Amino acid sequence: MSEQRTALVTGGGSGIGRAIAQRLAQDGFATAVLDLNGDAAEQVAEESRQKGHESAAFGGVDVYDRAHPEATAEAVDEDGWLHTGDLGTLDGRGHLRIVGRKKDMFLVGGFNAYPAEIEGFLLRHPAVAQVAVIGVPDARMGQVGKAFVERHGPVTEAELIGWAHERMAGFKVPRSVEFREELPLSATGKVMKDHLR
Structure with missing residues (x-):
């Protein structure tokens, strides 16, 4: 071949x-x-x-x-x-899907976690206006996800994590959520994740 x-x-x-x-x-x-x-x-x-x-x-x-x-x-x-530094996958028809940036990816117990994918899931929640996910150190798993969320409706950390568990693989679910009035944005409107670390 x-x-x-x-x-x-x-x-x-x-x-x-x-x-x-x-x-x-x-x-x-x-x-x-x-x-x-x-x-x-x-x-x-x-x-x-x-x-x-x-x-x-x-x-x-x-x-x-x-x-x-x-x-x-x-x-x-x-x-x-x-x-x-873009990470992507090719589907059966040869179409490229960008799943995130290499520098943003983190490992959860040996599994690759792509923040852009996790953020896409969390943005489907009706109370989530904006979200950014980063990897943070974890003694058992190496790293786990932490979500920074701007709300436009009522939701608690436990509710959002429970909702996420029903929709994505366990290793992708953020272990913690920090609610912010607003996320730091660049001049082009992208979340500046380096300000969240």
């Missing part, structure tokens, strides 16, 4: 993106995920097939930050691949 090499390049379609797509196809990538600004993936894939490539990937992301060469060196490996 041969190994299937998959390329994921995101960003706007551009001349640079087309060059990246052709290079990846020449390098033997059998599958690619396209993220184009307005271009239909099927049309681009057909153009690539007509040129003799199995598939293509598009981009246009400048991964070389001249103002921060140290950060670039950490993020881009010796082969020129950008490591974003």
Whole structure:
């Protein structure tokens, strides 16, 4: 059985993106995920097939930050691949689902816990307006989840944890909940988890 090499390049379609797509196809990538600004993936894939490539990937992301060469060196490996820190899974149809960030993942008794997934479950509770989950030390499990929650309705810590136990695997359920009037947000509206640690 041969190994299937998959390329994921995101960003706007551009001349640079087309060059990246052709290079990846020449390098033997059998599958690619396209993220184009307005271009239909099927049309681009057909153009690539007509040129003799199995598939293509598009981009246009400048991964070389001249103002921060140290950060670039950490993020881009010796082969020129950008490591974003995103974690994902491919389903049976080849669709990529981002499940979180590598730096946010924590281990609960040897199981990978992804805060974005846990937060998604907790946001389904009618009293939860905003939530952030982090891993905190635990003597028995190594780490466990702790949820920071903004409420927009009445719910206690015990009620929310009980509700979560009914909907997700036990290792994913936060062991504690801290209610906050508001969570610290960046200028782009993302929760600044480093302020919660």
